Amino acid sequence: MKEVIGKLGILPLASLLPEHPSVTGLTLAENWHSDTELDPWSWRARFPGEGVAAYGKFIRKKAVLVSSEWFPAYTAAAGSQLSLEERYDSGLCSREALTLLQIIRDNQGIETRELRTLADMKAKEKKTAFDNAVTELQGTLDIVISGVKERHNAAGEKNGWNSTSFETVSHWMADYKIPAFKGTREEAVTWLRSRMEQEWHPGAVKWLGKVLSW
Template sequence: MIHEAKATAPFTFDDAAELVANIGILPLAPLIPEHPSLKGLTREEDWHTDTELDPWQWRVRFPGESKAAYGKFLKKKAVLVARDWFPYFAAALGSSLSLKERYDRGLSGREALIVLEIIKAKEGIETRQLRSEAEMKAKEKKTAFDNALNELQGSVDIVISGVRPRLNAAGDKNGWNSTSFETAANWMRESGIEPFAGDKEEAIAWLKARIEPVWSPEAAAWIQKLWAKTK
């Protein structure tokens, strides 16, 4: 079983890709008990350096190279999910109901419904444009907008597809890069990944069979509680 240790040597993207393929789910920061995180496996001095060893850059590279899906899928925290695991992960942790059905039953907010429809129409849309088109640019609507994005990632309806530079009216870079979003279905389609055709229980069984040999008992128990809470 793999546990997190203090990083003393350089940890490369290839190292991370091999690990994600093996354990299936890797949070960016410590989240799952007795389970590694990208933060713990890498050296602090490598972060935000814009070098090949910068893990902050990998969050874009993983989905871009179709090696792993990326998003705030667990407890509103950023997680990488291996491409082979993702269809089962989505079925296990996502809802069996469509967002419209959840909205009609009072299980989802109107803002999430609006945001998802825009993302479906404009796959890969960046945050600032998305917020504008959702008519949530006002300061008092920021929380509702952020909550909608968190909800849609938590239900695995959308993924973070990358970041785009913010440009001013003249087309010059202006400020921090902006996160872009696409539907999970579109990311899988573009990555050549077939969606899982079975039900939630079958997806969980598939994941459990792969988790048990490489996850700690504490980590496995933690995620199984999340599976039990989704509807």
């Protein structure tokens, strides 16, 4: 799968782009949640943890893997040129998103449960607002899902579902010595289009360009 991600640059977890592969479409159903080396569900933590690909809900609130080679250009092309604070002052992001990003900046790799606690969003009625804000930050390329942490009880035994952890995009890239794209947004779009047109179906290239207003 690493080779596929390296070749295509962008690989959704489930079907998303027209005439374009996805992880579910390329793998066997029986391998999912099998806790084996072939379990695609584990790749969403393993690949970011190896610096192979960034992972997050980057396109239409859907989970996507973006290769480390393509990610700098993708963030330059699809991310905002403004800081989140500037976007908040302009009414372009939610207060919850701003709060969460400030916490993640100070606690890189923080897991979901701790993030909700520090943001005072642990209450059941705040879960939707929390989920929406986390998804918003991924869509604007402010954060990535950097891994999955096991939950343990007081005795150190595994207890309950694994918990997603988050980092800022800049921190994740720095960790794996992935340089930022040197160029303008337009140059990043041109770079991506050139690579996509070599490997993708024209319908997928057109669809992504329309979705991201390229």
